Amino acid sequence: MLALINGFLAAGDEVHVFTYDVDRRLVARLNCTVHQSHLFFIPGRWKKYCFLFWLNKKFNRNGYDLSLALTRTAAAHVAVVGGVHPASVAMREKNGHLLRRFHDWMEGRFERYMFAQTPTILAHSKGIAGEITTYYPDVDNRKIVVKYPPVDTDFFAPVIGNALQKVRTKYYIDPGRMTLLFPSKGHRRKGLNELLAAFALLDHKEYELLIVGEKLRGFQDIPANVRYLGYVDNLSGLYCAVDYTVLPSRYEPFGLAVVESLHCGTPVLVSRQVGASEILSPAEGVVLENITADTLAETISRLKKNRVGSGFVHRHGLSIPRHIADLKALVHRQEQRKQEVYEQRL
Secondary structure, three states: OHHHHHHHHHOOOOOEEEEOOOOHHHHHOOOOEEEEOOOOOOOHHHHHHHHHHHHHHHOOHHHOOOOEEOOOOOOOOEEEEOOOHHHHHHOOOOOOOHHHHHHHHHHHHHHHHHHHHOOEEEEOOHHHHHHHHHHOOOOOHHHEEEOOOOEOOOOOOOOOHHHHHHHHHHOOOOOOOEEEEEEEOOOOOOOHHHHHHHHHHOOOOOEEEEEEEOOOOOOOOOOOOEEEEEOOOOOHHHHHHOOEEEEOOOOEOOOHHHHHHHHOOOOEEEEOOEHHHHHOOOOOEEEEOOOOHHHHHHHHHOOOOOOOOOOHHHHOOOEHHHHHHHHHHHHHHHHHHHHHHHHHHO
8 A cells, every 4th residue: 555655646646545544653654635434433343344335335436536445345446456355265274263254254245346346456466366257257357457566666675785794694694504584474374384394304504494574473393493583674684685585375366575575686485376476487486386394395405596687576567656557557448448338339
């Protein structure tokens, strides 16, 4: 959301944000108008459902040149889809208790309505486009457009020289070791169990795993060659200081960490379930067809230290200015489609 807001503002556009939850410190730094739905008296996820229901009934997309939905509402010109809910449920180890299944049903209802009513559906990968047609076969395929999400190249930038050495010193990264970085929120979905088991099989003196992000709640028997670094505000330095970024996810609709890492010059090791694997070349990353501990350990033991050349973001049109221009073109396409339908009826 921040990337889109800053991108539109940089293009000279006026930006309005509709939300039910606001970080005032963040809003103070952004030159946009925030419309907050005051639902503080409604508990938990019901607040979200009420917000979606209100948007579906009251929001008028014709009042704006372009509107984007980053949540499951049918109100906007374009629904930005970073994942399909039934697909994520299918990848869970357990479907959970009755209340969780009820919430899954609610999310699915809003998602189905969004796909039916929104003029354009922007899928963040070909895999997501396939999931939409698999789980919602009634959706008009002509509405689906595949467009990979952008990366903020000003925020994520290669770190070199003394600055890079300071990062290695700060995090005790030994250049003589093969060091992999696992940036994650939602560790189980992203394959941490298998990754921990794999590093337990590897030589502790030659291979190390660094974990950043969510705390390691519920994970036992952490191998000696695995370190948790906590939350890191800007991963650019770590991306540059390690040898590979690893993301062996069970379900990962895209995986922006892949693009961020490649932009910083570091290759990746990912599962086939990571959407960004669709655009990787052999020089940029290794793609695993399965993510068992044995497969991971064997693959990591065969990795060679390598750096990735610049230009990945440019080649795939993943810069924010390009993404903003493409979003505006989608609305122009909608208008053309309306005109064609109108002329056909005449």
